[in-house]
Every structure is written in C-alpha cells, then in structure tokens.
Amino acid sequence: MATAKDVADRAGTSTAVVSYVFNNGPRGVAPSTREKVLLAATELNYRPNALARALSFGKTLSVGLIVPDIANRFFGELARALEEAAAARGNLLLIGDSGLNVERERSHVAAFVERRVDSVVMVSLSDTPDLRPFTDAGIPIAVLHPVDPGQQASSISIDYRAAAQAATAHLIEHGYRSIALLNGPDDSAGSRQHREGFFRAIQAHDLQIDTVELQTEISRAHAAQVALDVLARPSRPRAFYCSTDEQAHGVMFACHRLGLTIPDDVAVTGFDGTEHSAYTYPPLTTVRQPVMEMAERVISLLTGHVELPVHEIAPFELVLRESCGPHGGPDR
Amino acid sequence: MATAKDVADRAGTSTAVVSYVFNNGPRGVAPSTREKVLLAATELNYRPNALARALSFGKTLSVGLIVPDIANRFFGELARALEEAAAARGNLLLIGDSGLNVERERSHVAAFVERRVDSVVMVSLSDTPDLRPFTDAGIPIAVLHPVDPGQQASSISIDYRAAAQAATAHLIEHGYRSIALLNGPDDSAGSRQHREGFFRAIQAHDLQIDTVELQTEISRAHAAQVALDVLARPSRPRAFYCSTDEQAHGVMFACHRLGLTIPDDVAVTGFDGTEHSAYTYPPLTTVRQPVMEMAERVISLLTGHVELPVHEIAPFELVLRESCGPHGGPDR
DNA sequence: CTGAAAGCGCTTACAG
DNA sequence: CTGAAAGCGCTTACAG
Numbered sequence: 149m150a151t152a153k154d155v156a157d158r159a160g161t162s163t164a165v166v167s168y169v170f171n172n173g174p175r176g177v178a179p180s181t182r183e184k185v186l187l188a189a190t191e192l193n194y195r196p197n198a199l200a201r202a203l204s205f206g207k208t209l210s211v212g213l214i215v216p217d218i219a220n221r222f223f224g225e226l227a228r229a230l231e232e233a234a235a236a237r238g239n240l241l242l243i244g245d246s247g248l249n250v251e252r253e254r255s256h257v258a259a260f261v262e263r264r265v266d267s268v269v270m271v272s273l274s275d276t277p278d279l280r281p282f283t284d285a286g287i288p289i290a291v292l293h294p295v296d297p298g299q300q301a302s303s304i305s306i307d308y309r310a311a312a313q314a315a316t317a318h319l320i321e322h323g324y325r326s327i328a329l330l331n332g333p334d335d336s337a338g339s340r341q342h343r344e345g346f347f348r349a350i351q352a353h354d355l356q357i358d359t360v361e362l363q364t365e366i367s368r369a370h371a372a373q374v375a376l377d378v379l380a381r382p383s384r385p386r387a388f389y390c391s392t393d394e395q396a397h398g399v400m401f402a403c404h405r406l407g408l409t410i411p412d413d414v415a416v417t418g419f420d421g422t423e424h425s426a427y428t429y430p431p432l433t434t435v436r437q438p439v440m441e442m443a444e445r446v447i448s449l450l451t452g453h454v455e456l457p458v459h460e461i462a463p464f465e466l467v468l469r470e471s472c473g474p475h476g477g478p479d480r
Numbered sequence: 481m482a483t484a485k486d487v488a489d490r491a492g493t494s495t496a497v498v499s500y501v502f503n504n505g506p507r508g509v510a511p512s513t514r515e516k517v518l519l520a521a522t523e524l525n526y527r528p529n530a531l532a533r534a535l536s537f538g539k540t541l542s543v544g545l546i547v548p549d550i551a552n553r554f555f556g557e558l559a560r561a562l563e564e565a566a567a568a569r570g571n572l573l574l575i576g577d578s579g580l581n582v583e584r585e586r587s588h589v590a591a592f593v594e595r596r597v598d599s600v601v602m603v604s605l606s607d608t609p610d611l612r613p614f615t616d617a618g619i620p621i622a623v624l625h626p627v628d629p630g631q632q633a634s635s636i637s638i639d640y641r642a643a644a645q646a647a648t649a650h651l652i653e654h655g656y657r658s659i660a661l662l663n664g665p666d667d668s669a670g671s672r673q674h675r676e677g678f679f680r681a682i683q684a685h686d687l688q689i690d691t692v693e694l695q696t697e698i699s700r701a702h703a704a705q706v707a708l709d710v711l712a713r714p715s716r717p718r719a720f721y722c723s724t725d726e727q728a729h730g731v732m733f734a735c736h737r738l739g740l741t742i743p744d745d746v747a748v749t750g751f752d753g754t755e756h757s758a759y760t761y762p763p764l765t766t767v768r769q770p771v772m773e774m775a776e777r778v779i780s781l782l783t784g785h786v787e788l789p790v791h792e793i794a795p796f797e798l799v800l801r802e803s804c805g806p807h808g809g810p811d812r
Numbered sequence: 813c814t815g816a817a818a819g820c821g822c823t824t825a826c827a828g
Numbered sequence: 829c830t831g832a833a834a835g836c837g838c839t840t841a842c843a844g
Binding site: 149193195196197198199200202203208217218219220221224225227228231232235240242243245247252255258259261262263264281284285286368369372397398400401404423424427429430 | 481525527528529530531532534535540549550551552553556557559560563564567572574575577579584587590591593594595596613616617618700701704729730732733736755756759761762
C-alpha cells in the first residue's frame with residue numbers, strides 16, 4: 149500500500165504536508181500544493197494507516213463495546229444505536245461479544261486495552277467485573293444498567309426499581325393475584341432492583357397476592373423450560389413479570405405450548421422494549437428503555453470533556469399492549 | 481501506561497528481550513531473564529500496545545465483519561460464531577454494522593482498510609458492493625451468500641436455489657395450491673436463487689398452483705405490513721415461502737392479527753434457521769444454514785494459507801416444525 | 813507556507 | 829543469550 153512518503157514524493161513535497169492536507173490541519177497548506185497532494189493520493193490509492201496515526205496522535209478514535217450476547221436483540225439494538233452515535237463523532241465502535249462466557253469477557257477487556265480504545269461501554273456478565281485494566285490504562289468506562297455505589301464506572305440507566313414496580317402494579321390493577329417474578333440468573337444490582345420494585349408493588353396494594361420467584365438465563369430456551377415446568381403445577385401463576393423481553397418470549401412460548409391463552413389464562417410483561425416485543429402473539433406489554441437516547445448520551449459523555457464518573461437516570465416507558473388484558477386500562 | 485522500554489529498564493535488559501518474552505520468540509530468553517521481565521511487567525502493569533505491534537509486525541490479527549443490521553438475529557448469531565472462530569486463532573473480530581445504510585457500509589469498508597484488518601467477511605446491502613478498497617489493499621474478502629460469477633471475493637454459501645426448491649416442495653406436498661413468494665428487497669444473486677428454486681418446485685409438480693411474488697424489506701414490520709395487505713384480499717394465498725426467518729415472523733404476526741390460524745388457514749416457511757424460529761407460535765418450519773460450520777470454515781480459509789478466492793457450498797437442512805401442517809410428513 | 817527530524821511503541825535482523 | 833539500532837507509517841513542534 150502507498151504511504152504518505154510515496155504521496156509526498158510524487159507530489160514533490162513532504163510527509164508533513166500530506167498529513168496537513170489529510171487532517172485539515174494543524175497547519176495550512178497552499179491551495180496549489182493541496183491539489184498536487186490530493187492528485188497524487190488518488191493516483192496512488194493512498195489510504196492513511198490508522199494504526200500509525202493512532203500511535204503518534206495518541207488517540208484511536210474508537211470506543212469499545214462489550215456485551216454478554218450480541219445475538220440478543222436488546223444488545224443488537226444497543227450496538228446499532230451506539231455505533232451510530234459514535235460514527236456521528238468520527239469514532240468507530242468496536243464490538244466485543246462475551247458469548248455468555250466470563251473468560252471471553254475478560255479477554256475482550258484485555259484486547260480493548262491493548263488496542264487502546266479511547267473509552268468503553270460495558271454490559272458485564274458479572275456484577276463485579278474486573279475493570280482495573282481499563283482504569284489502570286486511564287480508559288473511561290460507562291455502564292448501562294444499575295451499579296452498586298462505589299464503582300469507578302459511569303452509568304446511565306433507567307430506574308429499574310421504579311420500572312419493575314410500575315409493570316407489576318399494572319398486572320395487579322388488571323386483577324391478577326398470583327404473579328411470578330421471572331428474574332435473571334445473577335444476583336446483580338439490576339436483579340435486586342427488579343425484585344425490590346416487584347415486591348414494592350405487591351406491598352403497596354394491600355391485597356392477598358401469591359408470588360413465586362424464579363430465575364432463568366436470559367434466553368427463550370431456558371425461560372420456556374422453566375415456565376413449562378411452573379405452568380404445569382396445579383397452583384400455576386396467573387401472571388409473569390419478566391426481567392427481559394427475551395425471557396417473556398420464552399414464557400409466551402410455554403403458554404402456547406400448553407394451550408394456555410394470553411392474557412386470558414396467563415398474563416406476561418417484558419422488560420427492555422425491543423422492537424420485536426411489538427410482534428409477539430399477542431403483542432407484549434413491556435418496559436421500554438430509551439436505547440437511542442441512552443446511546444447518544446453515553447457516547448457524548450465518553451467522547452466529551454465531561455468530568456467522570458457520572459451517574460444518570462434515563463426515563464422509562466411502560467408500553468401497554470395486549471399481553472395483560474384488553475388494550476389500555478385495567479378491567480378485571 | 482508503561483511501555484516495553486520501562487519494563488526493560490526495570491528488568492535491567494533491552495526492549496528486544498521484552499518482546500521475545502511476550503511473543504515467545506522468535507529468539508529464546510534465559511529463564512532467569514524471563515523471570516525478571518515478567519516480574520517487572522506485572523509490577524508496572526505493562527500491556528503491550530497492539531497498535532505499535534501491528535505497525536511493525538505487519539499484521540493486526542483482526543478480521544472485519546460487515547453486516548447489514550447487527551440487530552437482526554441471523555447476523556447476531558453469525559457474528560457470535562465468527563467471533564468464536566476468530567478468537568480460537570488469536571484473532572479479534574471487528575464488527576461493522578451498516579444499519580441498512582449504504583453510506584455507512586461504504587464508511588466501514590474505508591475504516592477497515594485504514595485499520596488494516598487482515599481479512600474481511602462481508603454481507604453486503606448491495607449486490608455489487610465496491611470491494612476495490614479491499615482488493616487494492618490486498619485484503620482477502622469472503623462473502624456468505626451466493627455471488628455472481630466474476631466476483632473477486634471468496635464465498636461460502638448454502639445452495640439457495642436447492643433450499644428454496646425443497647421448502648417450496650414441502651409446501652406443495654402438504655397440499656397448498658396457492659403460495660406466495662415473499663422475497664427480499666434487492667435483485668441480488670440470493671433473491672434470484674430464491675425465486676428460481678421456488679418456481680422450479682412449482683413447475684416440477686405439474687399441478688395448478690397459484691403464485692404471487694412479493695418483495696419486502698428484511699424486517700418483521702415491513703413483512704407484516706405487506707402480509708396484512710395481501711391476506712386481506714379475497715384470493716389470499718394459503719401459504720408463504722419467506723426468504724428469511726425475520727420476514728416469516730412478520731407474516732405470522734399478520735396472520736394472528738387477522739385471526740388466521742397457522743397452519744390451518746395459512747402455512748409459512750422461513751429461511752436461515754435462527755434459534756428463535758423454534759420459539760414462534762407455532763414453531764416455524766425453516767431452512768437452516770449451518771452458521772457455526774460456515775463461520776469456522778470462512779475464518780480458517782481467511783486466516784490460513786489457502787489460495788483465494790474459493791467458492792464453497794455448505795449443506796442446508798430443511799427443519800420441519802409445525803407451521804406447515806402436522807409435524808413430520810405431508811397430509812393434505 | 814513548507815521541510816527535516818524526532819517521536820509514538822513495538823519487532824526483528826544484525827552483531828557480538 | 830542479549831543489546832544497539834533500524835524500521836513500521838504516521839503527526840507535530842521546530843526552523844526557516
């Protein structure tokens with residue numbers, strides 16, 4: 149591949165000038181010289197080497213993203229939004245998929261510091277990921293879910309507790325008196341807030357409500373399996389509060405499998421508000437996270453001149469559809 | 481951050497030796513020296529700079545992936561499989577999401593050559609993407625769908641035509657005599673093969689079969705919208721051959737919306753065989769692409785010493801579920 | 813406005 | 829087995 153030296157030679161100038169024209173600075177270049185450089189560059193098919201640039205410039209203009217499972221729709225939508233926000237600021241998003249494997253997650257954090265990403269947004273598999281490689285390297289990091297206080301990472305998250313409470317209250321107001329809490333696998337800050345919100349709603353209603361607490365992996369397969377089991381019991385729950393849309397899909401599958409009608413026999417709520425939640429049968433009532441806005445915000449924080457860490461709360465929306473009863477309000 | 485020089489100084493040796501120990505070569509190092517280097521490195525929290533390494537080593541040990549939409553489940557599963565295959569060979573996968581936007585796709589190819597990925601696997605939005613930036617840079621490229629002959633890219637793909645024919649034949653054998661072909665948006669080699677396979681099956685059966693050809697974007701939303709329209713007609717099709725699972729999800733949604741039962745009123749087949757196709761209501765009969773094997777193979781080709789381009793055909797599997805009639809064989 | 817040169821942090825022949 | 833030095837391809841003070 150042609151280098152800046154090749155271009156400079158052909159244009160009869162120096163590599164400094166080639167750099168000036170390709171970066172529009174920091175020094176000006178005479179119009180005629182600029183022409184010559186541009187011409188030589190296209191003739192030689194010159195593509196600046198981003199590695200060399202980063203090495204001397206001291207910035208890679210890239211932000212890393214680590215997610216537990218890129219095939220999960222929520223993380224897919226998130227990656228898409230982050231990429232867009234990053235691109236708008238001339239940054240490239242590097243996506244690391246942990247594939248639900250702690251070892252892979254660890255190797256991504258190592259790879260990202262070795263590649264000197266300028267910052268990273270992380271959704272960890274663990275509640276207490278080892279972020280030191282980033283902090284040691286001075287790489288700012290942000291997280292998109294609740295974190296325990298004292299973390300050195302910034303966070304932007306909806307209020308899980310309030311959202312869980314709102315969704316559960318919705319179920320109660322629709323008349324359901326036997327509700328399962330289908331939570332994620334780990335005892336993370338997020339899981340705890342789901343649980344707290346759920347039980348706050350229960351207690352706030354001063355009614356006799358039966359509850360069961362279930363934990364599954366974040367996958368349709370596992371949620372379906374667990375739901376199949378629970379729904380086969382004589383005292384099966386009449387409603388499920390699920391901590392992700394993905395799990396809600398699994399529960400709905402289990403209902404159909406058993407010939408149970410949603411919402412007449414079993415009601416379901418999701419969490420995340422992925423686009424697909426509008427296309428289930430029936431359409432899923434869920435808590436929508438403002439993914440685009442959160443992505444935009446986190447990138448602007450990370451690439452901006454903001455004093456970090458910061459902790460921000462984004463607004464959620466309870467999207468009412470048909471999986472909890474007739475569209476709209478409570479009725480039974 | 482600590483550099484190799486810092487480590488060398490603290491260990492009382494040279495950067496050459498530091499390099500030798502971190503790369504296990506190409507020269508040997510005395511055990512005692514190695515110890516000292518390793519000790520100094522951990523004390524200083526040394527992380528080799530991958531940019532500098534790549535610059536002098538001449539390889540970045542990374543492969544780029546460009547997909548139309550990372551939030552699409554099929555591409556998510558693909559990315560996950562490719563990442564795994566790449567990691568097994570010490571390579572990092574860089575994921576570029578075109579976000580269904582040709583301009584973004586173009587900017588990713590530019591970004592990938594500037595970052596000097598060693599190779600790339602691409603699923604383009606266009607049938608004739610401009611691959612010259614890669615070929616000019618000597619970066620080998622592979623594609624995971626049918627390509628027109630004369631492309632400079634390697635390809636690994638199932639036989640779309642045969643798969644389309646098999647799925648359509650399945651529909652015919654189940655007694656459906658009015659079948660819609662729901663194809664993707666572009667007139668690509670892939671779309672053409674879907675169409676050819678579909679009509680071959682129709683012709684091979686020497687029966688009076690009504691067909692309609694439809695085109696939608698690869699999204700539930702658009703497929704649902706088109707299906708809603710088509711299914712409202714008095715002469716609505718009794719079955720849909722869909723060119724992706726994603727579109728099949730949309731068609732199923734439309735059926736439910738209209739109170740139509742699957743498969744009694746309308747049968748549906750998908751294409752891709754994403755994991756989610758097993759969790760629709762009812763479970764979707766679909767053509768499964770061997771994503772893991774294809775990913776493994778393409779990475780081994782790209783990172784190996786193989787003479788490229790090559791064109792390989794992977795086996796597909798028609799996964800029979802319940803969206804075309806009673807599980808198993810034909811019956812009506 | 814422009815050029816020669818140092819420097820970014822590695823790797824790898826070249827000597828010893 | 830090990831060190832001094834050149835080189836990878838850029839950017840950016842420093843001079844002029």
